[in-house]
Amino acid sequence: MRAIQKSPRVIAREQTRPPGSLPGKAPKVTPKFSALAEDEPDAGLGLALGPLPGYLGYPLRRAQIAVFEDFMLAAGSVGLRPGQFSTLVVIGANPGSKQTDVASALGIQGTNFVAMINQLEERGLVERRVFDRRTYALHLTDDGRKLMEAGVALQEAQEASYEEILGPGGRQILLGLLARLTAGLDARKAGRR
Amino acid sequence: MRAIQKSPRVIAREQTRPPGSLPGKAPKVTPKFSALAEDEPDAGLGLALGPLPGYLGYPLRRAQIAVFEDFMLAAGSVGLRPGQFSTLVVIGANPGSKQTDVASALGIQGTNFVAMINQLEERGLVERRVFDRRTYALHLTDDGRKLMEAGVALQEAQEASYEEILGPGGRQILLGLLARLTAGLDARKAGRR
DNA sequence: TGATTGTATTATAGATCATAACAATTATAC
DNA sequence: GTATAATTGTTATGATCTATAATACAATCA
Numbered sequence: 001m002r003a004i005q006k007s008p009r010v011i012a013r014e015q016t017r018p019p020g021s022l023p024g025k026a027p028k029v030t031p032k033f034s035a036l037a038e039d040e041p042d043a044g045l046g047l048a049l050g051p052l053p054g055y056l057g058y059p060l061r062r063a064q065i066a067v068f069e070d071f072m073l074a075a076g077s078v079g080l081r082p083g084q085f086s087t088l089v090v091i092g093a094n095p096g097s098k099q100t101d102v103a104s105a106l107g108i109q110g111t112n113f114v115a116m117i118n119q120l121e122e123r124g125l126v127e128r129r130v131f132d133r134r135t136y137a138l139h140l141t142d143d144g145r146k147l148m149e150a151g152v153a154l155q156e157a158q159e160a161s162y163e164e165i166l167g168p169g170g171r172q173i174l175l176g177l178l179a180r181l182t183a184g185l186d187a188r189k190a191g192r193r
Numbered sequence: 194m195r196a197i198q199k200s201p202r203v204i205a206r207e208q209t210r211p212p213g214s215l216p217g218k219a220p221k222v223t224p225k226f227s228a229l230a231e232d233e234p235d236a237g238l239g240l241a242l243g244p245l246p247g248y249l250g251y252p253l254r255r256a257q258i259a260v261f262e263d264f265m266l267a268a269g270s271v272g273l274r275p276g277q278f279s280t281l282v283v284i285g286a287n288p289g290s291k292q293t294d295v296a297s298a299l300g301i302q303g304t305n306f307v308a309m310i311n312q313l314e315e316r317g318l319v320e321r322r323v324f325d326r327r328t329y330a331l332h333l334t335d336d337g338r339k340l341m342e343a344g345v346a347l348q349e350a351q352e353a354s355y356e357e358i359l360g361p362g363g364r365q366i367l368l369g370l371l372a373r374l375t376a377g378l379d380a381r382k383a384g385r386r
Numbered sequence: 387t388g389a390t391t392g393t394a395t396t397a398t399a400g401a402t403c404a405t406a407a408c409a410a411t412t413a414t415a416c
Numbered sequence: 417g418t419a420t421a422a423t424t425g426t427t428a429t430g431a432t433c434t435a436t437a438a439t440a441c442a443a444t445c446a
Contacts, residue, residue: 047298050286052279055348056355056364057260059371061275062300064257066378067250073382081401082254086245093243100424105240107255112403114426134411134424155248162249165377170370171249177359177367178252184358185259189266276433293393305434307395327393327442 056181074158078150083108085155087116088140088148091126096137120144249374260355267351271343276301278348280309281333281341284319289330313337 052058071082080088083106090102103113117138120126125144131137140148163171245251264275273281276299283295296306310331313319318337324330333341356364 047283047287047290047294049298050282051345051348052282053372054368055352056368057257057264057275057348058279059368059375060253060257060260063371063375063378064250064253065300066375066382067253069382070378071250082250083402086251089243089245090240093241097240098424101240105242107258108402109404110425111405111427115401132411132424134409136425152244155244159248161381162374165374166370170373173366174370174374175247175249175252177363177370178256179246180363181355181358181367182252182256182259185256185263188354189259189262274432291393301433302435303394304396304436308433325393325442327440329394 070158071155075151075154078147078154080147080151083116084120085148085151087120088125088144088151091138092140092145092148095139096129096131098131098135099138102138263351264348268344268347271340271347273340273344276309277313278341278344280313281318281337281344284331285333285338285341288332289322289324291324291328292331295331 049058068082071085075082075085086106087102090105091097094102094105099113099117100110103110106113108116117126117128121128124141125147127139127141127144128136129139159171166174242251261275264278268275268278279299280295283298284290287295287298292306292310293303296303299306301309310319310321314321316336317334318340320332320334320337321329322332352364359367
């Protein structure tokens with residue numbers, strides 16, 4: 001509780017609070033006067049999320065987190081994070097590419113991509129070869145290719161399990177809708193520019 | 194290019210590289226020995242993404258980023274980030290809730306939720322009232338409610354535009370598939386535990 | 387009473403992401 | 417052919433987001 005530790009910051013916050021609202025005794029009886037949970041499944045434990053589940057951003061975010069966690073549980077055994085895995089896949093599909101191109105294909109800022117390649121190179125998975133005097137050509141090492149292929153195998157299994165969850169064809173429909181949404185939003189953004 | 198700046202780190206990396214591959218002078222004549230485009234770098238601009246677009250995690254991530262950017266462009270005018278907006282919505286739907294419950298409803302770790310509430314409280318959008326001596330009850334201030342409602346109005350407009358992009362019913366189907374996927378993965382994770 | 391659990395907090399560290407500045411190279415314009 | 421611009425990779429920095437560990441205190445229960 002905040003009032004306990006009395007750090008300066010805490011004290012400052014307390015001082016700005018109307019005195020009437022910080023009595024030691026609280027009305028424990030207070031019935032969640034909201035109880036607006038009339039339209040929520042809610043299951044007693046969780047709170048009502050209001051309109052959030054109907055706003056695409058929220059379920060998208062939750063699904064993305066869930067899938068990433070799932071990936072980490074499965075592919076964590078090969079020691080790859082999602083971003084690293086996709087980097088290996090793209091380099092594997094385009095050997096000799098420049099850092100700039102790989103980064104932009106993945107939607108990663110070039111400036112942040114440097115650290116990623118550094119890590120992968122230090123782990124002996126990726127090689128920087130000279131392309132011209134200002135450019136590197138990226139290649140997978142043998143270890144990198146092995147790890148990438150192991151990740152692909154794991155990922156294929158994951159996709160099969162997603163198909164189980166989503167029913168026959170559901171996964172394909174989801175992929176199509178996601179691609180359409182991303183393309184539409186990217187186009188809108190490009191139009192604004 | 195890395196060989197240019199010669200920071201200690203750079204030198205260290207170069208030293209660990211097989212001598213044959215680190216000539217100080219780049220073989221300008223060397224016909225980009227890469228060009229190994231075993232499968233062509235394709236399409237001039239974008240690189241091949243290999244199997245990535247067929248793996249749910251990747252399009253999910255891209256879509257989530259695109260939607261979040263879209264939200265920031267629209268709701269940025271009211272100065273709310275997605276996480277802050279959803280926090281306001283949940284508090285508004287459940288006035289008097291404990292921090293713990295709001296955080297877990299949103300899937301945010303309690304320890305990270307503290308900073309979020311600090312910010313919202315400092316901006317005068319959220320109030321911490323005493324619930325009992327170790328617990329705070331969260332409420333929206335008048336300003337907080339106004340901002341939340343403004344965000345909801347903006348978000349409703351966004352959803353309409355998503356429906357345009359996804360075609361009639363497409364948005365609803367997408368919502369359903371995302372919810373099913375998240376629920377399925379959460380159940381699987383819970384089962385593993 | 388003493389041990390356990392609940393609630394909020396701080397500190398810390400890692401990953402992610404964006405911006406700015408910079409160095410060297412290459413490409414282009416005049 | 418030289419001056420200028422655009423590319424390419426890098427570093428540095430700061431803001432977010434996230435996860436873990438440790439702490440302080442309160443409430444509950446055997």
